[in-house]
Amino acid sequence: MQFGSGGKPPLGILFDCSMGERIDEVLALCLLYGFDGKNECRVSSISVTKANLKAAALADAIGRFYAGEVSAAFAAFSRTLPVGLATDGYLAADTPMLAVTAKHKHSVNKLVDTAEPSVVLRNALTAQQDGNCAMVSTGSANNLARLLDLHASRQWIESKPKVLVLAIADPGSARSTRKVLAEWPGPVVVIGPEVGEAVPFPAASIEKDFAWSPAHPAADAYRAAKAMPYDAPTTALAAVLYAVKPEGYFTVSESGTASIDDSGQLRFAPGAGKHKRLSVDPANAEKIRKVYTEMASAKPVQRQRRTRPPQQQQQTPPPKVETPKPPAP
Amino acid sequence: MITRKALPRRTLLKGLGAAIGLPVLDAMAPAMASSKLPGKAPVRMAFVYVPNGIDMRNWTPEYQGKLGELPRILKPFEPLKSDMTVLSNLTHNTGRALLDGAGDHGRCSGSYLTGIQVKKTMTDISNGISCDQIVANKIGAQTRFPSLEVGLEDARQAGDCDSGYSCAYTNNLAWRSDTQPLPPTLDPRALFERLFGMGAELTPVERARQTKFRRSILDFVSGDTKKLQANLGPTDKRKLDEYLSSIREIERQLEKAETDNARVDPGMAKPYGVPADFAEHFKLMTEMITVAFQADLTRVVTFLVTREGTSRAYREIGISDGHHPLTHHMNKPELMEKVAQINTYHAAQVAQWLGKLKSSTEAGSSILDNSMIVYGAGLSDGNRHTHEDLPTAVFGRGGGHIKAGRRVVYRRETPMSNLFLTMMDRMEVKVEQFGDASGRLEGLDLA
Numbered sequence: 001m002q003f004g005s006g007g008k009p010p011l012g013i014l015f016d017c018s019m020g021e022r023i024d025e026v027l028a029l030c031l032l033y034g035f036d037g038k039n040e041c042r043v044s045s046i047s048v049t050k051a052n053l054k055a056a057a058l059a060d061a062i063g064r065f066y067a068g069e070v071s072a073a074f075a076a077f078s079r080t081l082p083v084g085l086a087t088d089g090y091l092a093a094d095t096p097m098l099a100v101t102a103k104h105k106h107s108v109n110k111l112v113d114t115a116e117p118s119v120v121l122r123n124a125l126t127a128q129q130d131g132n133c134a135m136v137s138t139g140s141a142n143n144l145a146r147l148l149d150l151h152a153s154r155q156w157i158e159s160k161p162k163v164l165v166l167a168i169a170d171p172g173s174a175r176s177t178r179k180v181l182a183e184w185p186g187p188v189v190v191i192g193p194e195v196g197e198a199v200p201f202p203a204a205s206i207e208k209d210f211a212w213s214p215a216h217p218a219a220d221a222y223r224a225a226k227a228m229p230y231d232a233p234t235t236a237l238a239a240v241l242y243a244v245k246p247e248g249y250f251t252v253s254e255s256g257t258a259s260i261d262d263s264g265q266l267r268f269a270p271g272a273g274k275h276k277r278l279s280v281d282p283a284n285a286e287k288i289r290k291v292y293t294e295m296a297s298a299k300p301v302q303r304q305r306r307t308r309p310p311q312q313q314q315q316t317p318p319p320k321v322e323t324p325k326p327p328a329p
Numbered sequence: 330m331i332t333r334k335a336l337p338r339r340t341l342l343k344g345l346g347a348a349i350g351l352p353v354l355d356a357m358a359p360a361m362a363s364s365k366l367p368g369k370a371p372v373r374m375a376f377v378y379v380p381n382g383i384d385m386r387n388w389t390p391e392y393q394g395k396l397g398e399l400p401r402i403l404k405p406f407e408p409l410k411s412d413m414t415v416l417s418n419l420t421h422n423t424g425r426a427l428l429d430g431a432g433d434h435g436r437c438s439g440s441y442l443t444g445i446q447v448k449k450t451m452t453d454i455s456n457g458i459s460c461d462q463i464v465a466n467k468i469g470a471q472t473r474f475p476s477l478e479v480g481l482e483d484a485r486q487a488g489d490c491d492s493g494y495s496c497a498y499t500n501n502l503a504w505r506s507d508t509q510p511l512p513p514t515l516d517p518r519a520l521f522e523r524l525f526g527m528g529a530e531l532t533p534v535e536r537a538r539q540t541k542f543r544r545s546i547l548d549f550v551s552g553d554t555k556k557l558q559a560n561l562g563p564t565d566k567r568k569l570d571e572y573l574s575s576i577r578e579i580e581r582q583l584e585k586a587e588t589d590n591a592r593v594d595p596g597m598a599k600p601y602g603v604p605a606d607f608a609e610h611f612k613l614m615t616e617m618i619t620v621a622f623q624a625d626l627t628r629v630v631t632f633l634v635t636r637e638g639t640s641r642a643y644r645e646i647g648i649s650d651g652h653h654p655l656t657h658h659m660n661k662p663e664l665m666e667k668v669a670q671i672n673t674y675h676a677a678q679v680a681q682w683l684g685k686l687k688s689s690t691e692a693g694s695s696i697l698d699n700s701m702i703v704y705g706a707g708l709s710d711g712n713r714h715t716h717e718d719l720p721t722a723v724f725g726r727g728g729g730h731i732k733a734g735r736r737v738v739y740r741r742e743t744p745m746s747n748l749f750l751t752m753m754d755r756m757e758v759k760v761e762q763f764g765d766a767s768g769r770l771e772g773l774d775l776a
Contacts, residue, residue: 082717082741112418115742119767123422123742126446151762 010036012044012128013243014121014161016084017236018139019048020055020098022169023225025138027201028236029059030218030296032136032244033066037301041244045124047084047117049139054098056085056114061104061217066300083108084117086142097221104217118146118153125156133160134243137180138167138236145176148183158185163246166258167191167239174260181258181275189242190258191278192266195250196235198280199288201296203229209297218296237292242278249288253277338625342557344549349525350473350624351557352572353691354565370692371471372728373622373700374464374752375630376442377679378502380434380637381656382711383720384669390415390736402672405680409724412687412697414773415736416721419745423447423765424707424716433714434653435494437707438637442502444746444764451488451495459504460749460763462511465629467758476629477621478503479520479614480513481607483636491638499638502631513633517583517613518602521546524621525576545580547573576620582613607645608678615682622696623689628756634675637707646674656711668711679704683724700725701752719745723773727755730774737772 015032017025035041046063048055060083085108107113121143125133137144144164147153164184168177168191181188206228210219222232242250257273260266268277280288336356342349351357353370387401396410406413423446424437432449439447445457461476469475483500490496501510514520525546547554554573558566586604604610611634621627635641640651648655648667655671658664686697705721708714718741726733746764751773753760 084742112738112740115740116767119742119744122765122767126422126427127425129428150767152765 008129008132010039010041011162011244012042012124012133013240014045014047014124014133014135015043015240016047016049016117016121016135016137016139016143017059018050018055019059020050020052020092020095021139022236023097023222023232024169024196024201024234024236026058026062026097026218026221027232027234027292027296028136028138028240029062030066031237031240031292033062033300034295034298035240035244037066037298038295043081044128044133045084045120046081047086047120047143049086049117049142050092051086051088052092052094052098053085053108053111053114054094054101055092056083057101057106057108058098058104058217058221059083060108060113061101061106064105064107065217082115082120083113084120084143085111085114086117086146087111088142088146095225097225100217100220100224103215103220117143118150121147122150122153122156125153125160128160130159131162133162135161135164136167136239136243137164138169138239140173141166141176141180142173144184145179148179154185161186163243164188165191165239165243167196167235168260168266169193169196169233169235174264177260181260184274186274188258188275189252189278190266190268190275191235191238191242193233193235195238195278195280196233198282199234199238199285199292200231201234201237201292202231202289205293205297209293212297212299216297234292237296238278238280238288241288241291245291249284249291251279251281253279336557336560340557342550342553344546344551344553346526347546347549349546349550349573349576350626352568352623352689353625354561354568356561356565369728370694370696370699371625371628372756373628373630373696373702374461374756375618375632375700375702376461376502377632377634377702377704378438378441379634379672379675379704379706380438380639380708381653381706382708382715383672383706384665385709385718385720387669387672388720389417389718393736393738396734396736401669402676403722405673405677406683406722406724409680409683409687409697411734412683412724412726414723414731414733416723416748416770417736417738418718418741418743419721419739419748420717420742421707421719421745422716422742430492432492432494433708433716434638435491435498437716438502438633439494439498440764441707441745442631442749443504444744444749444766447494447498449493451493453508454495454497454510455507456498456504456510457764458506459502459631460753461503461629461631462505463760463763464753464756464758468628468756472625472627474523474621474627476503476511476631477520477618477627478511478513478631478633479618480515480633481610481614481635482515482633482639482641486510486512490636499636500633502633511631513631516602517579517586517604517610517617520614520617521579521583521602524617524626545577547577547580572620572623575616579613579616579620582609582616586610586613607643611678612681615678616685619682619685619689619696622686622700623691634678643671643674646670653711658712660712676704686725694729697725699728701727701731701755703748703752717742721745721748723748727752730755732774739770739772743767743770 036043206222210216256270258268258275423440429449442459443457448455465475485496488496490499497510503511640653642649687695689696702724709718746766747770750763750766751770
């Protein structure tokens with residue numbers, strides 16, 4: 001993606017999630033598009049660790065809601081971002097919130113409509129300026145672990161992201177998480193479930209702030225996930241908010257080493273290490289909640305395409321080729 | 330040199346300044362049976378590249394699996410349907426801007442066979458080794474020429490050909506190293522002399538002498554030819570006659586082009602032996618590639634039909650607008666129609682050549698059966714400069730490995746390098762990593 005001569009583009013966010021497992025991931029994706037709409041970040045890639053086509057379809061439906069269906073001008077120029085979908089491991093079961101994919105437009109109907117997630121992540125990294133993107137992982141770390149093993153990806157992992165934000169809401173695949181924590185070459189900020197529980201997302205916001213749209217995919221998913229009303233933990237939203245706005249909302253620990261214990265729980269030991277842990281100062285909880293509700297429910301922004309406008313290709317003179325003369329008779 | 334027992338596969342008909350390789354003959358069977366690969370014909374790989382993308386609406390079949398009704402641009406391949414595999418969703422991420430700004434044409438052709446992001450420069454060029462050259466390095470010693478590089482247009486190697494990208498990127502497909510492209514041969518006479526001469530082009534004096542006496546290269550090898558014929562059975566004799574006749578026909582076409590060029594426009598800005606007509610030029614070059622495959626002079630060919638970003642007009646089919654400007658059609662139907670016509674015209678030329686490969690038999694199969702010929706482009710939509718879902722068709726079965734006659738759709742963003750890595754496997758050149766490949770391409774093989 002090209003930008004004008006205005007210098008550095010907004011921070012790119014590579015969002016990797018287990019879409020369909022927890023409602024906070026749906027809201028986190030909306031929060032991301034909300035920031036994108038205000039040019040505070042760029043959604044640079046979407047990938048899903050939940051091996052279920054509907055999970056990719058839901059991510060695609062949300063992308064279309066923000067980019068395709070609303071902004072016809074944008075859609076005319078570009079297909080939506082390819083959604084990376086993990087296919088390894090078990091076939092993940094449908095969850096109630098995935099049923100909303102039947103109602104919302106998306107382009108993921110077959111596996112070939114998705115992409116290999118590690119390739120999506122690597123390709124997205126190649127398009128970022130050094131240190132001008134952040135990777136956000138809110139599901140299992142399987143896709144990141146695969147990225148670490150993908151040919152020709154290490155150089156990009158080392159140079160492109162300024163941080164990896166790892167939200168560990170559930171004891172997921174401990175093996176992948178351990179691998180990422182051990183091998184990720186750059187800074188890692190970990191977020192435990194307590195951060196999400198400290199600032200629950202209010203059910204009332206779904207009914208009020210999202211009401212501008214008669215069919216908002218996130219609101220529909222929220223209602224489908226569980227009997228309303230309920231407030232939802234926000235670990236995934238915290239990961240997105242911290243990646244986009246690292247200052248002013250959360251408390252970041254000193255360096256240390258994060259690990260996953262035998263029960264799959266996140267542990268953090270201060271000291272030498274390249275990991276940090278996020279926490280919430282209760283005094284900031286309301287401020288954080290306000291950002292969550294306002295930005296996750298923000299209306300899509302129809303704007304100019306950020307790719308370069310059509311340009312005349314530089315004209316080159318006709319080729320100069322030596323013309324051999326016919327041999328003398 | 331020539332015995333009744335076993336005719337060596339590398340037998341040459343030699344004469345003054347001439348050396349003509351032979352097609353596979355029955356008389357070679359004992360010799361081939363004792364070779365490393367008993368009874369197997371060699372597998373060839375070729376890459377035929379067309380610029381400025383392809384009108385995908387008229388390229389992509391609407392179905393997966395067995396090929397049925399073909400879209401407009403693929404129609405010329407109807408007789409070759411059972412030999413064709415259409416691949417969808419292959420992507421060259423390295424052709425994208427990736428922070429380097431404008432210059433999609435320069436990038437996409439430069440990285441097409443390397444899978445490497447080329448350096449945006451006009452001076453200190455930097456790319457990677459192309460997959461054809463990886464193969465040529467490994468198996469090239471088995472043939473007279475490790476590889477052939479052929480083209481029809483513009484061989485400049487310096488200057489700016491697209492927004493700061495050196496012409497080296499747009500005008501070459503094959504790269505021997507990061508910094509050394511292998512320019513295509515454009516002049517049919519030069520290719521002819523390379524294939525059937527003693528390995529080098531004639532000097533101007535030699536060429537003048539040959540022209541003066543109008544002697545066929547076959548005349549120079551007539552002694553060896555007669556000796557060989559005396560030792561061949563009727564089938565081999567007929568095959569040899571047909572083969573030598575095809576070389577003579579190429580010579581006639583060359584002479585005609587040279588005569589026409591001298592008469593029509595002696596000062597025209599193209600090599601002396603290049604026919605003015607695009608289709609004739611295409612035919613002449615591909616007939617020589619056919620002979621090179623028949624005689625196993627090489628197993629690796631890159632064919633840059635025209636250079637990326639070309640503004641060549643196709644007056645042959647009534648299109649006087651430049652190809653590149655037309656592809657920026659902004660969805661105007663009349664311009665899109667012309668793009669489709671050019672794309673179909675290119676496909677027709679390729680189909681004609683592939684038909685010849687299909688009818689050329691060897692060791693119980695056809696040369697096309699024993700080949701993997703990639704036909705495609707480094708851009709899909711030339712209007713938007715997109716690098717995903719690149720138009721790609723593979724012709725042939727790679728010596729019996731590929732299940733052809735199908736459209737195979739891969740997952741989005743599947744690296745094109747995966748195809749090339751897989752093709753290298755089929756050439757028995759094992760490479761662990763190539764370009765930005767994420768693995769081998771699945772689903773190509775016979776079940």
